[in-house]
Amino acid sequence: MKEEIIISGFGGQGVLSMGKLIAYAGIADNKNVTWLPAYGAEQRGGTANVTVIVSDQKIYSPILNTCTTAILLNQPSLERFLPYIKPGGTLIYDTFGIQIPPKRDDIHIYELNAMDTAAEMRNIKVFNMLILGGLLRVRPFVKLENIKEALFKTLPKRHHDLIPINLEALKKGMEIVKEINN
Amino acid sequence: MENNRECFLMKGNEAIAHAAVRCGCDGYFGYPITPQSEVLETLSQLKPWETTGMVVLQAESEVAAINMLYGGGASGKRVMTSSSSPGVALMQEGISYMAAVEIPAVIVNVQRGGPGLGTIQPGQADYLQATVGGGNGDYNTIVLAPASVQDMADYVDIAFQLAFKYRNPTFILSDGVIGQMMEQVYLPPFKPRRTEEEIGTECPWAANGYHLTQRKPNIFSSLEMDPKTMEQRNTRLQQKYALMSKNEQRATTFLCDDAEYLYVAFGSVSRCAEEAVVVLRNRGHKVGLLRPISLWPFPKDCLNKILPTVKEILVCEMNAGQMINDVKLSINCQRPVYHYGRTGGVVPTPDELIEAMIALIKQ
Structure with a gap:
């Protein structure tokens, strides 16, 4: 098993932390992981992306030619990374950030309206957890319980009161993700 | 061995900081620069001055930091700095001086693309600067190149051992990918910092207070007005480099x-x-x-x-x-x-x- 994931969106959307949770969950499952961020002058409103590899074999290159799964959260990210997805691979996108839907008939495409759902939940910060929930539903290569454990590890103790709403968002994301037939 | 050690997920830069504290480093002196700023950041969070007594200091510049290494290393302390390409360029004078008077220290370069300020993205274009001696004069430094976050954690102690074995500055030449990437890592076990007595015994050359032992003062100066004496010093250094060259090849x-x-x-x-x-x-x-x-x-x-x-x-x-x-x-x-x-x-x-x-x- 080797999952190669690219997550890309606006800075501040939780792209890097989403990748971190996946990496932590992979380690909890005794898998090998690499997490490589784009570390340019990224900031809120700019673009941010991260490459995460989870594998039960040794990971040689942390740098990818192509990926098996892409989570793309805005139009520039879609344009840049859509060609990276291997045939048969998976694309998950948010309908708020991407208004011109992707066109490829050799990959599985899923969408979710995470931005509006986060607004309904009255906590815009859970946006990335909704997306992550969607990923766990369609590509369950890491376990939900390990993501929960990762939340405890990555969130500072003073924010642990936010864990329930994050878990709720994960669950909600699993519900609202839907496959798009080309 | 790895079975009974805890597995962490961290960046290469963070691993360097943790490893420094764990291998008994006495002092870190550095100045922030992308892509290695997490070294100083992590050390500031670890607050080793409260536990092992290790000093962590943000210097006013890279030039200041390398000269703090000169002082710390001369007193027999395990001292290190880290920077990225343009910052390491600023340190070259100090490194040459340390090589000249045989002061051990560890210098970490998390390279970015150059020349000049270049980019903050990864690069390896400081290879020649590190391997042929970036400062003036005939000198060499051992250069270790990590390829994983685990290497970043492991090479700090090796670099210190080599630096003291040969009384010579030692480089860890990394790059932005290894510094910024997170992987699982097993951190080295804690080793205590050396006591003053241990430094006194292991480093008789150190300027650590001659009044305690009544020995002759240890003086570090790279200036020598007599060319013949300076050549003798160079010959001795070259003999040391030949020995290092023979014994310390790793691949x-x-x-x-x-x-x-x-x-x-x-x-x-x-x-x-x-x-x-x-x-x-x-x-x-x-x-x-x-x-x-x-x-x-x-x-x-x-x-x-x-x-x-x-x-x-x-x-x-x-x-x-x-x-x-x-x-x-x-x-x-x-x-x-x-x-x-x-x-x-x-x-x-x-x-x-x-x-x-x-x-x-x-x-």
């Missing part, structure tokens, strides 16, 4: 036993080359990888050992062709040696390395 090989085509790559590029070797082997090509761990001394013995089966060599680097010279010299140009490089912060993908090798094989 790993990957599928080299029957390799006809050989990649030579270090740091993050060696990871891409490993992937390329696996892909090309699956396609039936006899390809291997030599990954120098010590860039100085260059592992020429290892390269010559695997040379008999090798027809052609492809050196891959994130620079315009620097290590390639060491490869050619090591084998006296007995094989054709080619280069594939990306510069300015562009990181090559495994596919690029595969294409470059396929082009070679098809020739």
